[in-house]
Amino acid sequence: MYLADSRSTKAAVAPDTGPGRRPAAVPGTVLALGTVSLITDISSEMVTAVLPLYVVAGLGLSPHRGRAFGVHRAMDTTGALLGPLAAFAVLRATVDGYDAVFAVSGCIAALGFLVLVLLVPRRIAPEDTAPPKARPDAGRLAGRRLTVCAALLGLTTVSDSFLYLLLQRELHLPPHLFPLLPLGTAAAFLLLAIPLGALADRGGRRRLFLAGHGVPLLGYGLLLSPLRGAAVAVAVLVLHGAFYAATDGVLAAAAALAVSAVVASLVLRTVDGVSA
Numbered sequence: 001m002y003l004a005d006s007r008s009t010k011a012a013v014a015p016d017t018g019p020g021r022r023p024a025a026v027p028g029t030v031l032a033l034g035t036v037s038l039i040t041d042i043s044s045e046m047v048t049a050v051l052p053l054y055v056v057a058g059l060g061l062s063p064h065r066g067r068a069f070g071v072h073r074a075m076d077t078t079g080a081l082l083g084p085l086a087a088f089a090v091l092r093a094t095v096d097g098y099d100a101v102f103a104v105s106g107c108i109a110a111l112g113f114l115v116l117v118l119l120v121p122r123r124i125a126p127e128d129t130a131p132p133k134a135r136p137d138a139g140r141l142a143g144r145r146l147t148v149c150a151a152l153l154g155l156t157t158v159s160d161s162f163l164y165l166l167l168q169r170e171l172h173l174p175p176h177l178f179p180l181l182p183l184g185t186a187a188a189f190l191l192l193a194i195p196l197g198a199l200a201d202r203g204g205r206r207r208l209f210l211a212g213h214g215v216p217l218l219g220y221g222l223l224l225s226p227l228r229g230a231a232v233a234v235a236v237l238v239l240h241g242a243f244y245a246a247t248d249g250v251l252a253a254a255a256a257l258a259v260s261a262v263v264a265s266l267v268l269r270t271v272d273g274v275s276a
Contacts (some may be wrong), residue, residue, distance in 0.1 A: 001186025006030070020101050036051065040109075063123075067197045067198045067200075067201055068163050068193075068197070069197055070194040070198065070200075070245070071119070071193075071197070072191040073193040073245070073248060074190050075176040075199075077186050077189045077190040077193065078190055080186050081183060081187060081190060084179070084182075084183065085183075086196075087101050090104055097176045102246075150209075153209075153210070153213045156213060156216075156217075157213070157216055157243070158216075158220075160182065160185070160240075163240065164178065164181040164182065165235075166223055167181060167223065167236055167237075168181070170223050170228075171228055171232060172228075172232050173233065181233075184233075184234070184237035184238075184240075184241070185237050185240045185241045186241065186242065188239075188240065188241020188242060188245070189238060189244045189245050190241075190244075192241060192242050192245035193245045194211075196208065196245045196246050197245075200246075209246065209247055211246065212242070212243055212245075212247040213247065215239050215242050215243040215246060216240060216243045218239050219236040219239035219240055219243075222235055222236055222239075223236060
């Protein structure tokens with residue numbers, strides 16, 4: 001599929017499509033790769049919507065929800081950090097062998113599926129000390145409050161791409177360093193996810209969630225200040241990663257603790273949509 005349109009084509013020698021018809025403006029390879037992205041994104045978003053709730057609610061780790069989800073987010077971020085590095089390593093080893101990147105990516109995805117099937121239990125034994133079920137009205141009210149508060153706080157942040165572009169422009173970073181900026185955020189997220197998750201279990205998840213939204217404001221202040229240099233870029237990326245570590249997993253843990261799994265899933269998806 002990836003090599004279906006690998007032969008060279010030129011617009012000047014496009015075949016005659018006859019009267020009333022225009023030649024295709026988009027190559028077939030682009031549509032095929034777009035279909036691959038569509039299918040894989042559906043699969044990824046299905047897991048993204050359910051897996052956090054499975055970790056923090058289905059496993060029954062009520063005293064350690066923040067830490068459990070912090071471990072999950074740290075491992076998830078490790079994959080996000082290693083993925084681009086592995087892709088560039090394969091490209092460098094194969095000399096522009098994009099088909100090799102696709103093949104290696106498929107093998108890694110198959111390995112992840114095997115781990116899911118072989119190691120993840122299908123059923124979790126319920127805990128004896130399960131809390132009493134809340135009333136449906138109370139659960140819906142808690143879900144609405146959590147959604148509104150998290151969405152309003154999400155409006156105070158800017159998108160990752162905009163932050164990276166602003167960082168490159170204000171600090172006059174070379175263009176070849178731009179792809180490394182997301183890796184800096186991912187590295188900070190990786191290092192801080194577990195400690196902040198444990199801190200949320202001890203000091204309160206909602207307090208950490210609120211404090212986490214003040215962290216990017218410090219980064220914005222550094223960008224608007226007259227300070228320049230590599231130290232400022234590193235500080236902004238660390239603060240950006242700390243923001244995700246303090247809010248991403250903590251929100252899922254708080255939602256799973258306050259409301260049912262279905263309502264918690266809706267809360268997380270709504271907040272993600274508003275923040276994006």
